Amino acid sequence: MITIYDIAEKAGVSAMTVSRVINNTGRISEETRKRVRKVMEELHYIPNALARSLVSQKTNLLSLLITDITNPFYTTLARGAEDAAKKAGYRLLFANSDEDYVKEKDYVDMILSTRVDGVLFAPAGDRSLENLQQLQKHQIPFVVLDREIPGIDADVVLGDSKEGARNLVEHLFALGHQRIALVNGSLDVSTARLRYTGYSEALRLNSLTVDDSLVIHLGFRDFHDDSALDELLALEDPPTAIFAANNMLALGVIQSLRKRGLQVPGDISVVCFDDFGPAGAINPFLTVAAQPAYQFGQLGMQLLIDRIEGNASNESRRIMLPSELIIRSSTQSISTPVS
Amino acid sequence: MITIYDIAEKAGVSAMTVSRVINNTGRISEETRKRVRKVMEELHYIPNALARSLVSQKTNLLSLLITDITNPFYTTLARGAEDAAKKAGYRLLFANSDEDYVKEKDYVDMILSTRVDGVLFAPAGDRSLENLQQLQKHQIPFVVLDREIPGIDADVVLGDSKEGARNLVEHLFALGHQRIALVNGSLDVSTARLRYTGYSEALRLNSLTVDDSLVIHLGFRDFHDDSALDELLALEDPPTAIFAANNMLALGVIQSLRKRGLQVPGDISVVCFDDFGPAGAINPFLTVAAQPAYQFGQLGMQLLIDRIEGNASNESRRIMLPSELIIRSSTQSISTPVS
DNA sequence: TAATTTTGAGTTACCGATAACATATATTGA
DNA sequence: TCAATATATGTTATCGGTAACTCAAAATTA
Numbered sequence: 001m002i003t004i005y006d007i008a009e010k011a012g013v014s015a016m017t018v019s020r021v022i023n024n025t026g027r028i029s030e031e032t033r034k035r036v037r038k039v040m041e042e043l044h045y046i047p048n049a050l051a052r053s054l055v056s057q058k059t060n061l062l063s064l065l066i067t068d069i070t071n072p073f074y075t076t077l078a079r080g081a082e083d084a085a086k087k088a089g090y091r092l093l094f095a096n097s098d099e100d101y102v103k104e105k106d107y108v109d110m111i112l113s114t115r116v117d118g119v120l121f122a123p124a125g126d127r128s129l130e131n132l133q134q135l136q137k138h139q140i141p142f143v144v145l146d147r148e149i150p151g152i153d154a155d156v157v158l159g160d161s162k163e164g165a166r167n168l169v170e171h172l173f174a175l176g177h178q179r180i181a182l183v184n185g186s187l188d189v190s191t192a193r194l195r196y197t198g199y200s201e202a203l204r205l206n207s208l209t210v211d212d213s214l215v216i217h218l219g220f221r222d223f224h225d226d227s228a229l230d231e232l233l234a235l236e237d238p239p240t241a242i243f244a245a246n247n248m249l250a251l252g253v254i255q256s257l258r259k260r261g262l263q264v265p266g267d268i269s270v271v272c273f274d275d276f277g278p279a280g281a282i283n284p285f286l287t288v289a290a291q292p293a294y295q296f297g298q299l300g301m302q303l304l305i306d307r308i309e310g311n312a313s314n315e316s317r318r319i320m321l322p323s324e325l326i327i328r329s330s331t332q333s334i335s336t337p338v339s
Numbered sequence: 340m341i342t343i344y345d346i347a348e349k350a351g352v353s354a355m356t357v358s359r360v361i362n363n364t365g366r367i368s369e370e371t372r373k374r375v376r377k378v379m380e381e382l383h384y385i386p387n388a389l390a391r392s393l394v395s396q397k398t399n400l401l402s403l404l405i406t407d408i409t410n411p412f413y414t415t416l417a418r419g420a421e422d423a424a425k426k427a428g429y430r431l432l433f434a435n436s437d438e439d440y441v442k443e444k445d446y447v448d449m450i451l452s453t454r455v456d457g458v459l460f461a462p463a464g465d466r467s468l469e470n471l472q473q474l475q476k477h478q479i480p481f482v483v484l485d486r487e488i489p490g491i492d493a494d495v496v497l498g499d500s501k502e503g504a505r506n507l508v509e510h511l512f513a514l515g516h517q518r519i520a521l522v523n524g525s526l527d528v529s530t531a532r533l534r535y536t537g538y539s540e541a542l543r544l545n546s547l548t549v550d551d552s553l554v555i556h557l558g559f560r561d562f563h564d565d566s567a568l569d570e571l572l573a574l575e576d577p578p579t580a581i582f583a584a585n586n587m588l589a590l591g592v593i594q595s596l597r598k599r600g601l602q603v604p605g606d607i608s609v610v611c612f613d614d615f616g617p618a619g620a621i622n623p624f625l626t627v628a629a630q631p632a633y634q635f636g637q638l639g640m641q642l643l644i645d646r647i648e649g650n651a652s653n654e655s656r657r658i659m660l661p662s663e664l665i666i667r668s669s670t671q672s673i674s675t676p677v678s
Numbered sequence: 679t680a681a682t683t684t685t686g687a688g689t690t691a692c693c694g695a696t697a698a699c700a701t702a703t704a705t706t707g708a
Numbered sequence: 709t710c711a712a713t714a715t716a717t718g719t720t721a722t723c724g725g726t727a728a729c730t731c732a733a734a735a736t737t738a
Contacts, residue, residue: 001396001454001477001694003693003694003695004694004695005694005695013717013718014717014718014719015694015695015696015718016695016696016697016717016718016719017716017717017718019695019696020696020716020717022695023696025696026716026717027714027715027716027717028716028717029715029716029717032716032717044476044477046448046451046452046477047452047694047695048393048452048454048693048694048695049452049453049454050389050392050393050398050453050454050693050694050695051393051693051694051695051696051723052694052695052696053389053695053723054387054389054390054393054693054694054695054696054722054723054724054725055694055695055696055697055722055723056695056696056723057340057723059389069414069417069418069421070411070414070415070418070616070617071617072409072411072616072618075408075409075414076409078408079408079409079435082408082435091432091449091453092432092433092434093430093431093432093433094431094432094433095431096418096421109385110430112385113385113386113387113388114388114389114430115387115388115389137383138340138383138385247618248617251617251618251620255620276618277409277411277618278409278410278587278590279411279586279590279615279616279618279619280618281590281594340724342723342724342725343724343725344724344725352687352688353687353688353689354688354724354725354726355687355688355689355726355727356686356687356688357725358725358726359686359687359726361725362726364726365686365687366684366685366686366687367686367687368685368686368687371686371687386724386725387723387724387725389723389724389725390693390723390724390725390726391724391725391726392693392725393692393693393694393695393723393724393725393726394692394693394724394725394726394727395693395725395726396693
């Protein structure tokens with residue numbers, strides 16, 4: 001590897017002079033500058049970011065921690081974050097926790113030892129608390145995305161889960177559905193709780209109460225075990241519609257329904273939170289509460305960079321983004337069954 | 340930030356002793372070891388990977404460069420790469436070139452200054468040559484993914500584009516289609532050339548020749564300008580089926596067709612390369628040649644790590660993965676039009 | 679018991695860059 | 709013309725670790 005010392009020697013100057021040429025600092029005669037530049041090009045010199053960071057105490061590296069890289073919500077978010085980071089001259093280190101606290105902790109340790117300048121953190125859930133506290137303890141600036149963590153006071157970008165849920169359920173009511181099941185994420189995730197709240201509020205506003213046998217709690221990521229669905233369908237008065245708390249759950253629900261020979265929306269209507277990215281556009285099918293994923297990433301990154309660069313006040317900021325109800329063909333009126 | 344010197348002072352030993360405790364090297368009495376460990380925990384010590392890498396000349400960082408983070412093919416590939424990297428104890432730095440040579444070059448510079456140990460490189464196209472040569476010049480090990488670059492001799496993981504294309508076109512023939520358009524990627528991408536070859540071979544095998552007016556060359560990523568489609572449709576003898584060279588192009592084609600009031604497959608059949616990840620499972624629609632994206636990432640990463648760790652022979656390896664023809668509902672027989 | 683080996687540390691130099699300070703000319707002003 | 713200032717560059721120390729070498733005390737051997 002070529003270092004500034006190699007350049008210095010060949011150009012007949014000191015290393016410091018080379019450093020000055022690279023960084024355009026100090027006074028250098030035009031002649032020396034040209035000579036050094038020429039040698040740098042000849043030797044294909046590239047500064048060592050490690051050494052630089054060690055002395056500057058700045059890596060220009062940010063980290064984006066998401067919970068599911070195969071979920072289009074997060075990849076679209078990632079693109080927003082990447083664009084914003086690049087614009088501000090930062091590099092981005094991606095990490096994927098798979099909704100797993102242990103994997104998340106591993107990544108936090110990695111993040112700490114890498115000395116990144118800041119973290120955009122989509123937590124797995126409430127128990128991410130200690131992972132976030134770990135960052136706080138080491139004074140790494142971070143912004144929380146998508147899920148609020150009780151006990152953490154930080155900048156945060158959220159979707160309006162309650163309202164989104166209400167909208168979806170109201171849509172189902174409007175189609176005549178009364179028996180609406182909720183296939184929810186784990187209750188140690190704030191969005192799952194809020195979507196439940198929105199769901200129950202919508203029921204109450206329509207003079208109904210929550211029937212616990214219609215509510216399932218799973219992980220947000222997988223729907224491997226669909227036995228819970230069997231229980232739902234075996235109910236005396238089974239649901240005519242299912243509200244899945246996110247896109248991946250909806251995928252699982254629909255696949256499981258089909259496996260059982262049930263048509264969507266013919267036999268049962270399905271709605272969910274989050275859209276499906278570009279792929280969702282080909283065959284518009286699911287009625288969703290679409291969140292502005294790109295903006296999640298972009299705004300979150302802006303908050304983070306503001307804070308890192310000292311352009312943010314001490315109090316933490318909280319951005320709530322609305323979701324958009326997109327009515328497609330996974331829902332239909334209960335009064336006109338196709339069967 | 341806590342350093343080994345802080346630990347050393349508080350534990351009443353030298354920095355070297357602390358280093359030895361951390362790395363389990365040298366001889367340390369059990370007593371000292373315990374004392375040092377205790378102080379490390381008390382102060383929440385975390386080793387500085389920068390300093391470590393500076394002396395060891397190893398960062399344990401790998402980079403994955405893809406061309407489109409919103410394309411499910413690449414995110415699934417990314418997951419495969421990430422899993423394999425993690426298993427081998429490496430961290431992964433993602434980058435997204437957007438099929439743009441300039442962005443790609445920027446990332447290569449970043450990669451070089453970050454001193455990553457190796458790169459998993461999905462090139463934008465033939466002109467990535469100089470970016471790859473830049474890596475070679477600096478002796479950074481890399482593995483090329485998905486697209487072969489003339490002039491570069493390196494490990495590479497490819498899909499069998501020719502055969503996949505032939506299969507798709509044969510499928511269309513079997514349905515009675517004779518006027519088959521090809522909406523291809525740019526010809527400076529090897530997969531575009533091979534898919535063209537597969538397309539023309541299939542035609543020839545069926546005693547047809549390529550009609551140039553049925554072939555469009557665009558970028559693999561966007562289908563913003565769909566005027567070329569108008570020309571296709573305005574032909575005296577317009578196509579009854581379209582073969583899109585990848586999933587993103589298929590998306591654009593279908594959306595454009597619908598905008599013009601044409602139904603798929605009613606008015607025109609569509610097939611493409613690459614599936615749509617988890618989202619593709621909800622509403623199976625497009626007939627595709629699905630490539631094993633996860634394996635692309637996983638195998639590529641294995642080749643890379645083998646090479647980095649000196650477990651690979653000097654000659655470069657070439658892995659070709661087959662694609663699977665998945666027949667769904669975007670194609671129908673020409674003899675039974677629904678219209 | 680003296681010589682030798684082993685054990686458990688410490689010292690020094692270096693990885694590649696930069697901040698802070700030092701210094702030799704060149705230039706300017708009185 | 710000589711001090712004062714400006715200009716261009718060099719020296720040294722440091723960021724946080726680790727490799728390589730050194731060394732005193734304890735344990736082993738003859």
